[in-house]
Amino acid sequence: MTIERARELAAQRELDLVEVAPQAQPPVCRLMDYGRFKFEALKKEKESRKEHNTINVKEMKLRPKISEHDFQTKFGSVRHFLHDGDKVKLTIMFRGREMVHQEYGRKLLDRMAEELKEVAIIERTPLVEGRNMIMIMSPLNKKHAKGDQHSNDRRPTQEVELTVTVPEQEPGEDAGAESGSTDDHAEDTNP
Numbered sequence: 001m002t003i004e005r006a007r008e009l010a011a012q013r014e015l016d017l018v019e020v021a022p023q024a025q026p027p028v029c030r031l032m033d034y035g036r037f038k039f040e041a042l043k044k045e046k047e048s049r050k051e052h053n054t055i056n057v058k059e060m061k062l063r064p065k066i067s068e069h070d071f072q073t074k075f076g077s078v079r080h081f082l083h084d085g086d087k088v089k090l091t092i093m094f095r096g097r098e099m100v101h102q103e104y105g106r107k108l109l110d111r112m113a114e115e116l117k118e119v120a121i122i123e124r125t126p127l128v129e130g131r132n133m134i135m136i137m138s139p140l141n142k143k144h145a146k147g148d149q150h151s152n153d154r155r156p157t158q159e160v161e162l163t164v165t166v167p168e169q170e171p172g173e174d175a176g177a178e179s180g181s182t183d184d185h186a187e188d189t190n191p
Contacts, residue, residue, distance in 0.1 A: 006029060006031075009031065010031050013031060015031045015032055015033055016031070016032060016033065016034040016035075017029050017030075017031060018030050018031075018034055055085075055086070055087060056086045057086065057087045057088070057089050057136070058078075058081040058086050058087070058088050059089045059090075059091060060074055060077060060078050060081075060088060060089070061093055062074060062092050062093070062105075062108060063092070063093055064092060064098050064101065064104040064105045065098075071108075075112065075115060075116075078090070078112065078116065078137075079116060079119065082116065082119050082120045082137065082139045083139070085139050085141065087123065087136060087137065087139070088136070088137045088138075089134060089136050090109055090112060090134070090135045090136075091132050091133070091134050092105035092109060092132065092133040092134075093131065093132055094131045094132070094133070095131070099131060102128060102133060105133045106133065109126045110126075112135075112137075113135070116137065118140075119139060119141075120137040120138060120139055120140060121137065121140060122135065122136075123136045123137060123138040124136040
């Protein structure tokens with residue numbers, strides 16, 4: 001169809017006429033909401049960047065002489081972190097003469113690992129660094145992407161592909177008057 005007819009059709013549907021294949025003979029244009037297209041492309045790029053930074057390391061600090069109720073509370077928090085897909089760094093802090101009895105800290109970390117074996121694996125075994133004993137656990141399942149939870153589009157995207165015929169320019173006509181690009185927003189886009 002001619003450029004004029006394509007422009008009229010775009011105006012009737014309140015869409016933009018975007019040239020997608022200028023080298024094709026005849027050039028191919030698409031009727032689309034260009035602002036929405038750019039917005040969705042930006043949103044997809046943002047989502048892909050968000051998925052790359054998904055692994056967080058949460059830290060839970062414990063003491064060797066922790067009571068049973070405190071252990072269960074911290075155990076619940078660690079389990080929650082692992083279900084959310086985050087790694088957990090368990091730190092046993094020793095003070096004073098507690099350094100002599102590091103086996104209590106190791107027993108505590110072993111107990112935590114044993115109770116969490118169905119949801120996590122030990123990424124780094126217990127290791128003493130200064131006055132702290134550290135163990136890192138990572139979840140068995142991957143973290144879920146936040147963009148997968150909901151997908152509600154306000155209105156369906158309307159796209160129509162057109163083949164536009166450009167009339168041959170006569171010698172002496174201004175080449176910039178009709179350049180085949182029919183919209184202020186016209187770009188090479190490959191949706």
